[in-house]
Amino acid sequence: MSEKSNEIPAARDLLALLNLTDAVVTMDAVHTQHDTATALTSAGADYVLSVKTNQKTLYARLKALPWANIPGHTTTEHGHGRRATRTIKVADVPAWIRFTGATQIAQLRRTITRKGKRTVEVVYLVTSADARTAPPEVLATWIQGHWKVENRLHWVRDVTFDEDRSQVRTGNAPRVMASLRNTAITLLRIHGHENIAAALRHHARDAPRPINPLLTA
Structure with missing residues (x-):
């Protein structure tokens, strides 16, 4: 190959x-x-x-x-x-x-x-x-x-996260974005979310809501 x-x-x-x-x-x-x-x-x-x-x-x-x-x-x-x-x-x-x-x-x-x-x-x-x-x-x-x-x-x-179509491709930016995605997934898993897509929609409905996992991780 x-x-x-x-x-x-x-x-x-x-x-x-x-x-x-x-x-x-x-x-x-x-x-x-x-x-x-x-x-x-x-x-x-x-x-x-x-x-x-x-x-x-x-x-x-x-x-x-x-x-x-x-x-x-x-x-x-x-x-x-x-x-x-x-x-x-x-x-x-x-x-x-x-x-x-x-x-x-x-x-x-x-x-x-x-x-x-x-x-x-x-x-x-x-x-x-x-x-x-x-x-x-x-x-x-x-x-x-x-x-x-x-x-x-x-x-x-x-x-x-549709990572394969990300336009972030230069410098350290791809590595930083990958780390941020991993962090988001990990925090949601820690808080009991099995369906990450549903969890993202849940948190997107209320602007302050995503702060809670960060404060209690």
Whole structure:
């Protein structure tokens, strides 16, 4: 995949600043890059990299593997008006996977049922963590934790705050605005708001109302 975005090398630069010894780093599909895998293993970390349809060839080859013959580990959760069922199947890495240190691959199927409507997402994973360190249930927990961050922070910034279309792009301004958005989201979470869009509308109706979370945080 072309590095047309600054996000890929920027992530590597950030990782280089951290002590990653014995850490496990989960990353979105855009960061499923050979150089990123090499950087993480060289720093003493294990990685869990997602493979989605943005990498068509790799996704197709992983999809074509005989997953039906591999037993799965399934969990189901209920909450927030929905049922989430996750099934993970794990196999040894094929010889044609060239990511540095890769030892396992996995298929993770997530089925969400809300108000009778069902959506299914299938993601493939490549990880350097071996079967002893990351059996299926552990690997699934790592990815679930990653998705929680994605859903509760990144998705809110992208959709509710429409961050991707922000015209603030020069100097330190993008970093400052990102920090302010994170601060607003955190304050609203602390005060019990699960729906950030609804919370923003609630506070916008009364000018003094947004001051209260700041005074009681």
